[in-house]
Amino acid sequence: MKTASRHIFSSILLSMVTLLGTASWTPLAAQAPIPDMIDQKDNAGWGTFVSFKNGALILKGNAGALGWAKIPEPTKVIHWDAPARNYKTSSSAAILEKVEAGTWIFVAENKAHVVVGAGKEGRTTGTFVSFKDDTMLLLGKDLPVSEFTKKYGNQLKYPKFAEHVPVFESIDGGDYTLAGTPAVALPKIKEGTLVTVYFGPSDGFFTRIEIGVKK
Numbered sequence: 001m002k003t004a005s006r007h008i009f010s011s012i013l014l015s016m017v018t019l020l021g022t023a024s025w026t027p028l029a030a031q032a033p034i035p036d037m038i039d040q041k042d043n044a045g046w047g048t049f050v051s052f053k054n055g056a057l058i059l060k061g062n063a064g065a066l067g068w069a070k071i072p073e074p075t076k077v078i079h080w081d082a083p084a085r086n087y088k089t090s091s092s093a094a095i096l097e098k099v100e101a102g103t104w105i106f107v108a109e110n111k112a113h114v115v116v117g118a119g120k121e122g123r124t125t126g127t128f129v130s131f132k133d134d135t136m137l138l139l140g141k142d143l144p145v146s147e148f149t150k151k152y153g154n155q156l157k158y159p160k161f162a163e164h165v166p167v168f169e170s171i172d173g174g175d176y177t178l179a180g181t182p183a184v185a186l187p188k189i190k191e192g193t194l195v196t197v198y199f200g201p202s203d204g205f206f207t208r209i210e211i212g213v214k215k
Helices: 002-024 093-098 182-188
Strands: 045-053 056-061 064-068 076-081 086-090 104-107 113-116 122-132 135-140 153-158 167-170 176-180 194-199 206-211
Touching: 045 064, 045 093, 056 104, 076 093, 093 113, 122 153, 135 194, 167 182, 176 182, 182 206
Parallel strands: 076 113, 167 206
Antiparallel strands: 045 056, 045 104, 056 064, 076 086, 104 113, 122 135, 122 194, 135 153, 167 176, 194 206
16 A cells, blocks of 8 residues: 555656646746736726826726826816716816726826716706807706706706717607707707707717707
């Protein structure tokens, strides 16, 4: 039995030595390293907030961690203001130090600007009040009492829309058709018309405006 045990032990030891020898000779190039961080440099990208320290912004993207080594100061930071239901602009990157973990953030190419709360894909709906000086005012539907104003009720105030934002219109409940640009279509809306404004997931800016309701 002792002799058999010695043979078994010797076989196991020989196998282990063989495996270790094989592993030690495996070329490093054949071992695919998993990077801890993808250096974005001046590339655009978006993900959820991890940290911002000493000018370095780290996000968690779909493929792992994304890092921008230096966000210059001042950098244009556009952040979502929930009470105002709109985006506000700050000239200081210091606001990034106050962002909560998990918040969606978009960084533009060459770090031209950073959008905080960019993952807020969704829409706001209200009845049309006015469109003056490139600013549209709606009465929001089902908004909290804290957003009630004495003159207009629950108001939604939108600043000037970019001209590339498409405006669609539904006539008498039919399919939506392109009505033109904001500057062309919005001045023609009648008071009380239902209007829906969409904002996108990638950069947080307005992506589409719909006038009326499709049946």
